[in-house]
Amino acid sequence: MAQRDLEAALQLLAERAQYITGASGAAIALLDDTEMICRASAGPSAPELGAEVQVKSGLTGESVRTRQVLRCDDAEIDPRVNRESCRALGIRSVMVVPLIREQEVIGVFELLADRANAFEERDVTALERLAEMVQTGLEHADAAKRALQEIAEKNDQAVAQQKQSESASTEGKGTSPAVASTQSVANEITKAPEARQSEPVRPLELDKIRKCEACGFPVSEGRTLCLDCEAARISGASPQPLAGGQTPAFLFQLEKQKKQSWLGAHIYTIGTVLIAVLTVVLLVLRLR
Numbered sequence: 001m002a003q004r005d006l007e008a009a010l011q012l013l014a015e016r017a018q019y020i021t022g023a024s025g026a027a028i029a030l031l032d033d034t035e036m037i038c039r040a041s042a043g044p045s046a047p048e049l050g051a052e053v054q055v056k057s058g059l060t061g062e063s064v065r066t067r068q069v070l071r072c073d074d075a076e077i078d079p080r081v082n083r084e085s086c087r088a089l090g091i092r093s094v095m096v097v098p099l100i101r102e103q104e105v106i107g108v109f110e111l112l113a114d115r116a117n118a119f120e121e122r123d124v125t126a127l128e129r130l131a132e133m134v135q136t137g138l139e140h141a142d143a144a145k146r147a148l149q150e151i152a153e154k155n156d157q158a159v160a161q162q163k164q165s166e167s168a169s170t171e172g173k174g175t176s177p178a179v180a181s182t183q184s185v186a187n188e189i190t191k192a193p194e195a196r197q198s199e200p201v202r203p204l205e206l207d208k209i210r211k212c213e214a215c216g217f218p219v220s221e222g223r224t225l226c227l228d229c230e231a232a233r234i235s236g237a238s239p240q241p242l243a244g245g246q247t248p249a250f251l252f253q254l255e256k257q258k259k260q261s262w263l264g265a266h267i268y269t270i271g272t273v274l275i276a277v278l279t280v281v282l283l284v285l286r287l288r
Contacts, residue, residue: 003141005141006137006138006140006141007039007040009133009134009137010028010039010040010134010137011040011041011042013028013040013130013133013134013137014026014027014028014040014041014042014046015042016130017042017109017111017126017127017130018042018043018046018111020123020126020130021111021113021118021119021123021126021127022113022118023043023045023111023112023113023118023119024043024044024045024090024091024112024113024114025041025042025043025044025045025046025091025110025111025112025113026040026041026042026043026046026109026110026111026112027040027041027042027046027047027053027109027110027112028040028107028108028109028110028134029047029053029107029108029110030099030106030107030138031105031106031107035052036052036053036054036055036064036107036108037050037051037052037053038050038051038052038053039107043112045089045090045091045112045113045114046110046112053108053110055108057082058080058081058082058085059072059078059080059081059094059096060096060108060110062080063096063097063098063108064098064105064108067098067100067105068098069095069096069097069098069124069127069128070095070096071093071094071095071096071119071124072093072094072095073093073116073117073118073119074092074093074116074117075087075091075092075093075094075116076092076116081094089112090114091112091113091114092113092114092115092116092118093111093112093113093115093116093117093118093119094110094111094112094113095110095111095119095123095124095127096108096109096110096111097109097110097127097128097131099131099134099135099138101135101138106138107134109127109130109131109134111123111127210223210224212224212225212226212229213225213229214226214229215228215229
């Protein structure tokens with residue numbers, strides 16, 4: 001995508017240069033290894049896309065060697081250009097701007113015209129500005145290429161790490177005795193909830209509860225008789241077994257106290273209400 005965007009930007013700049021300067025052709029060539037290849041072409045006088053641009057001779061070669069903007073106003077009398085080639089292509093005026101990065105020529109921006117004295121100083125300035133735009137496009141394309149390379153390297157590293165972790169986990173699934181013992185313990189710990197629920201669970205506190213030897217009422221650890229049976233034995237009476245559902249005497253007394261506790265707790269409130277009622281009655285009688 002970055003390469004396609006660069007090609008489109010170069011073509012647009014070549015067409016813009018031809019339109020602004022009135023040239024019959026405009027071309028942008030970039031260095032590819034040791035050859036200068038045309039990457040953008042506009043107008044009938046410009047070389048075709050993919051054609052090699054000669055940089056070892058002529059005005060283009062001198063511009064690359066001197067790294068300066070050069071202009072030829074008339075190819076018929078200028079010794080720097082190949083007169084026969086210009087005649088064959090119908091070219092009379094030429095202007096070349098070198099594209100320089102880090103003191104190295106990486107390309108050229110050329111304008112061609114079929115008439116003499118076709119270019120002026122303002123055209124030189126315009127072409128230099130367009131050449132700067134070409135440099136910017138190249139930098140953006142290089143930055144996008146580096147970013148894609150970094151992303152690809154990170155993806156490769158992530159894939160390699162994932163493969164290493166998978167291989168390590170596969171190697172860890174051996175059947176040595178130690179591993180088997182560890183797995184059996186883990187299986188016992190991670191037993192299914194249904195299996196654990198089916199096993200009877202008896203709280204430790206239930207093992208400490210005993211029954212009264214006389215009536216069968218539950219008593220705490222270390223006792224053999226409940227409180228009622230002990231009191232009956234001390235008084236000389238024989239403790240009686242409990243009838244079905246019958247409450248022991250001391251629990252019966254507690255329940256009786258609970259039933260009477262409400263009246264005892266509200267006795268003062270009831271008395272206050274009665275006094276207030278009597279007072280109101282007396283006031284009513286006096287008013288009559």
